[in-house]
Amino acid sequence: GAGVSQSPSNKVTEKGKDVELRCDPISGHTALYWYRQSLGQGLEFLIYFQGNSAPDKSGLPSDRFSAERTGGSVSTLTIQRTQQEDSAVYLCASSSTGTGGYNEQFFGPGTRLTVL
């Protein structure tokens, strides 16, 4: 595709409900990243997928958060039993290389999650 796409662009949910956020990376990109952007907090790393390797989940804030990447392409970030503090913009990025080079990450437009 032309760029990284994310859906939905906006999601409003009630506290306690589960949500799924989707990311379609650039075709052929082997690496995929999820970040969370909260007001005044900058970007917080959540999880990183690289090819068929085990994902780096070191940034997930709690066990309510999980992500999977099917077929090395599309990724879904799931938040179970949402809390108000989960309200943020969730950004997905992809890159084409492993650890070599400057490895530009291309970002999607984000999903704005609001938990009421």
Place this chain on the structure above:
Amino acid sequence: GEDVEQSLFLSVREGDSSVINCTYTDSSSTYLYWYKQEPGAGLQLLTYIFSNMDMKQDQRLTVLLNKKDKHLSLRIADTQTGDSAIYFCAEREGGGNKLTFGTGTQLKVEL
């Protein structure tokens, strides 16, 4: 762990130079980046610098890296209203791909 810090706001007049500063803590950083986020849009890579460089210039942008002080700066010459955005610095940990971002500096360009 890694920590990246930036001031939150900067206001300049159109035509002036803008300097956005960033400090980081990871001495094993391989690459350092500047990303730009315009309102309602995703992040876009502006420029990057490899850790063995002191300076990189790209048209109106100049990046300075002081490894000893772990200080990175972005200078935008002849700042225009279209430069108004949030600017994030980021460091890439040695041997990996994970980026640690700063909190972002909101640049406001006034006429």
